[in-house]
Amino acid sequence: MIDQSSSQAPMSEDRPETTRNRPVFSPPTDIYETEDALIVSMEMPGVEPDGVDVTLDKRVLTITGVGQSVEPEGYALSHAEYRAGDYERAFTLSENIDRDGIEAALRDGVLRLTLPKVKPAPAKTISVKAG
Amino acid sequence: MVLYRSGLDPWADPLATLQRIQNEVNRAFGGARPRTAPEFPPLNVWRGENxxxxxxxxxxxxxxxxxxxxxxxxxxxxxxxxxxxxxxRVTFHRREREFGAFARTLTLPFNVDPDQVRAQAHAGILTIELPRPEAEKPKRIEIRTA
Structure with missing residues (x-):
């Protein structure tokens, strides 16, 4: 018998399993819109900047983060309220995003993405010449 | 009759007062643990000789x-x-993160010298090292045969 429950991602069932035996969390996220951008702010404690991967494929924005766990040497875990793990979330965007202008910043375990909206083309008046 | 008298102004944080009342009610009715959001921040405690x-x-x-x-x-x-x-002027699409004041208290298995405590925060992980003072360390007792 293999105990499946411990190796499964705690938050989603329809995702393929990861090769690493650690949980994949769906991190709490705020998404808000300003006049000219969409801001995504996501909590991923334990993730270093090089552990974050952000992709925008068509309209699907996928964010993954690989967390580092703190395991002090010579110490044994005696009380645990959280598990270190990885993070993954995907969103379908409705706005038209300027792909080249996307900015990502990771600070104190919070990822902040700025997705600038595509500015609508200014109205153009076409002058009609008399033939 | 339960009197709520704490050093805090009950109107400073009405939710805390509500929480306290709820805790009292839960305790009165069978002591079942209320299913509330986990406390912030979640703590992992590592114990070692030192x-x-x-x-x-x-x-x-x-x-x-x-x-x-x-x-x-x-x-x-x-x-x-x-x-x-x-x-x-922002429009929220999703609001899942929580904000506000938090406090956690932990009772340690020994007394700590506050000057020896070291804390660091990196990438959203806080690490607090609490060394055990020499006087508080367990002593090995030699057993001699008479």
Whole structure:
């Protein structure tokens, strides 16, 4: 018998399993819109900047983060309220995003993405010449 | 009749008062643990011969936002999570992150010298090292045969 429950991602069932035996969390996220951008702010404690991967494929924005766990040497875990793990979330965007202008910043375990909206083309008046 | 008399102004944080009342009610009716959101920050406690290391997940919180106090064998971590919205006039699509004041208290298995406590925060992980003073370390007792 293999105990499946411990190796499964705690938050989603329809995702393929990861090769690493650690949980994949769906991190709490705020998404808000300003006049000219969409801001995504996501909590991923334990993730270093090089552990974050952000992709925008068509309209699907996928964010993954690989967390580092703190395991002090010579110490044994005696009380645990959280598990270190990885993070993954995907969103379908409705706005038209300027792909080249996307900015990502990771600070104190919070990822902040700025997705600038595509500015609508200014109205153009076409002058009609008399033939 | 239960009197709610604490040092705090009950109107300063009405939710805390409500929480306290709920806790009292829960305690009165069978003592079942209320299913509330887990406390923030979640703590992992590591024990070793030389002391205890407390590790907490504190995304978005820096050491400057934290107040860590040690009194005898009690460790208290207080702080505030500030929303990072700097722009005015925003429309929220999703609001899942939580903000506001938090406090956790932990009782340690030994008294700690506050001057020996070291804390660091990196990538949203807070690590507090609480070394065990020499006088508090367990002593091995030699057993001699008479």
């Amino acid at each position: 002391g205890v290391i407390v590790v907490a997940e504190v995304p978005g919180v820096t050491l400057e936002d934290l107040e860590i106090t040690v009194h005898q064998n009690t460790l208290t971590v207080r702080g505030r999570r500030e929303p990072g919205v700097t722009e005015d």
